Amino acid sequence: MADLSAFSESYAEARAKFLEAAAPAVAHYRHPQANGPSGEKLFLDVAVIGPADAPRVLAAGCGTHGIEGYSGSAALTHWLRSGGAQRMPRDAAVVLFHAHNPWGFAHKTRTTEENVDLNRNFIDFSRPLPVNRGYDELHGMVTPETWNEATIRNIFKELDAFRQRVGEKAFSDAFNGGQYAHADGIYYGGERAQWANGAFRRAVREHLGRARHVAFIDLHTGIGPRYEHVYLCFHPQGSPGYERARAWWGERAVNRAGVTHKALAAYSGTIIDAFSAMLPEAETTAIVVEFGTLPREGVQRAGMAQRWLRFEGAKHPELANQVQREYEEAFYPSEPRWRECVLAQSLEFLDRGVAGISYV
Ligand SMILES: [Zn+2]
Secondary structure: OOOOOOOOOOHEEEHHHHHHHHOOEEEEEEEEEEEEEOOOOOEEEHHHHHHHOOEEEEEEEEEOOOHHHHHHHHHHHHHHOOOOOOOOOOOOOEEEEOOOHHHHOOOOOOOOOOOOOHHHHHOOOOOOOOOHHHHHHHHHHOOOOOOOHHHHHHHHHHHOOOOOOOOOHHHHHHHHHHHHHOOOOOEOOOOOOHHHHHHHHHHHHHOOOOEEEEEEEEEEEEEOOOOOOOEEEEOOOOOOOHHHHHHHHHHOOOOOOOOOOOEEEEEOOOOHHHHHHHOOEEEEEEEEEEEEOOOOOHHHHHHHHHHHHHHHHHOOOOHHHHHHHHHHHOOOOOOOHHHHHHHHHHHHHHHHHHHHHHOH
């Protein structure tokens, strides 16, 4: 049985393990207002392993979607504990971001303190907000007041009809591409930059601004077959970033192998797009890695459950407890085999990232 001690059941526990494994090389960005459920302070913590002025940097981060950070945190801590720093060449550094969205991480939910999906929040708020007419149509459907099997079955029936009418791609765009008009909806991108958005930008400027070759892996859970990880590469086909991802992690890094969506949405405001845009002087390779948990319908159900919990759950405390447990299993499975797979696979692709950035 593998050592699963890198996994945690609270934000404070995960943070303590990460800080200990990365010590002393950690900078802290504290959330000025919000706290965790037990009043704990919230931070984006950034560990710099290797020279601060390294020209080649592999960055990896977790918790863009709050609760999904439990497995990403374990992956980063495990890599540090396994002696990852000793496996690095001298002119490269690894920069690890712990808890992009610490509020969601601590409260075991996907969104920020303003119900914002941080991975739709990196848009230019000085311009008119993106419009998602498809979501406008779905909003009433996916935001039920009551949560029970009959209601959920009915929602999926209506979603199927919508999908058949508009096609897979338009369905994905509508459902989870991101929307900016319904603050009490799902995949809400917000009406202003979140604290977590600003903290990430500051950290990138401060710790990566001097690097010339930078790669970034944003760790998630949800999409993909259980016990496996999938890559989401958004560099245009044939571009240098696309070719680097393919050279470092293989064909599956770019061909969407294993992705459980029939058509992926055109996401707006993602953290990996923002990452590359923030470093125009550097050659960047940015990729999402998802540890698969449930079939797509299960993840969709969880997305709607999260929204129900937030806006209706307080009226039904007993049911809310049960839905919360089901929700947590969808993004942070407790099954030991699943957790073992996260550790073994992340060790390998993080080391491959280090090797890749070292020889570009
Ligand atoms: Zn995610």
